[in-house]
Amino acid sequence: MMPRIADLLLRSRELAGLSETPELDLQLLLCYALDCSSAWLVTWPERIPEAAQQAHFDALLERRIAGEPIAYLLGTQGFWSLDLQVSNATLIPRPETEMLVEMALKLNLPSRVHALDLGTGSGAIALALASERPEWHFTAVDSQASALAIAEHNRSRYGLQNVEFFCGDWYAPVAAKRFELIVSNPPYIDPLDDHLQRGDVRYEPRSALVSSGAGLDDLRHIVGRAPAFLARSGWLLTEHGFDQAAEVRKLFAQAGFQRIASHCDLNGVERITLGCISVARD
Ligand SMILES: C[S@@+](CC[C@H](N)C(=O)[O-])C[C@H]1O[C@@H](n2cnc3c(N)ncnc32)[C@H](O)[C@@H]1O
Structure with a gap:
């Protein structure tokens, strides 16, 4: 006998200890496989899904039990006011x-x-x-063409005409341009960090996570070169690791930034550092 929706919802038990939100994960996977809302699940607990839907759900649950992130299984992640397409070519955008x-x-x-x-x-x-x-204009760079294909899909979905994407190594695609604002969430995890062996990050692209020099080489490059790409009174904002703020502030100071400050995320961890360049430099 095929299981009812009420029976399938009980399978959240299989995620206990594997996910911090087993009931929510189960509900999201079931809604995705059945192409319905969570309200529909609650309204029709006695319904029996079709065999193809059941098979789709089983396959998704199996992948979740193996540890694959919900965002990759659903292909989307909420960020700010947007629902962004993601794939294993992109980092899953984080609340911080x-x-x-x-x-x-x-x-x-x-x-x-x-x-x-x-x-x-x-x-x-x-x-x-x-x-x-x-009214602002955005230039966005990534070294991975596969990530940019997803970014372009997201841009076009929201009809954002004021964003252009370029493939290349950090500042290389924007040589000779100046910006009032540079933002970056670069890879900043030490390649030896054992967090890389746990949880969602195991499925994310290494090129989005890891930087040599104990996680700081990409930040060093981005901060060090920023003055050559910032207009007068331009700002640089970077995200960094939970224990890197002091080191990153030092990089900002060495590059000639002023008004340097680090800000904490919701967990009270210094996570973003910013600074301003008062005089444009070459
Ligand atoms: C931590 S992810 C951030 C993604 C996105 N900005 C976010 O916050 O969700 C870092 C991104 O930097 C890109 N990246 C790594 N090395 C790069 C390089 N040398 N030049 C340009 N982009 C690079 C990766 O492909 C990845 O998309």
Whole structure:
């Protein structure tokens, strides 16, 4: 006898100890496999899904039990006000990165801003900012063409005409340009960090996570080169690891930034560092 929706919902037990949110995960997978809302599940607990839907659900649950992130199974992740397509070519955008967006929006910037997002991945930061500031222009760079294909899909879904994507190594695609704002959430995990063996990050692209030099080499490059790409009074905002704030502030100071500050995420961890360049430099 085929199981009813009520029976399938009980299978959240199989995720106990594997997920912090087993009931929610189960509900999301079931809604996805049945193409229905969570309200529909609650309204029709006695219904029996079709065999193909049941098979789809079983396969998704099996992958979740193996540890695959919900965002990759569903193909989407909420970020800011957007529902972004993600795949295993992109990092899954994190809530702490929304803080970087919030801080960029609070800066005292001119009305016409050219902004640069380095390591855009799914486009999360650039698209969130572009949705809030249609009068600004965004250039977003990533080294992975496969990530940029997803970012372009997300841009077009929201009709954000003020964002352009370029494939290349950090500043290489924007040589000779100047920006009032540079934002970046670069890879910053030490390749030897054992967090890489646990949880969702096992499924995310290594190129989005890991940086040599104990996780700091990409930040060192981005911060060190930023003055050559910032207009007068331009700002740089970077996300970094939970224990890197002091080191990153030092990089900002060495590069000649002023008004350097680090801000904590919702867990009270210094997560974003920013600074301003008062005089444009070569
Ligand atoms: C931590 S992910 C951030 C993705 C997105 N900005 C977000 O916050 O969700 C870092 C991104 O940097 C990109 N990246 C890594 N090395 C790069 C390089 N040398 N030049 C440009 N992008 C690079 C990765 O492909 C990845 O998409």
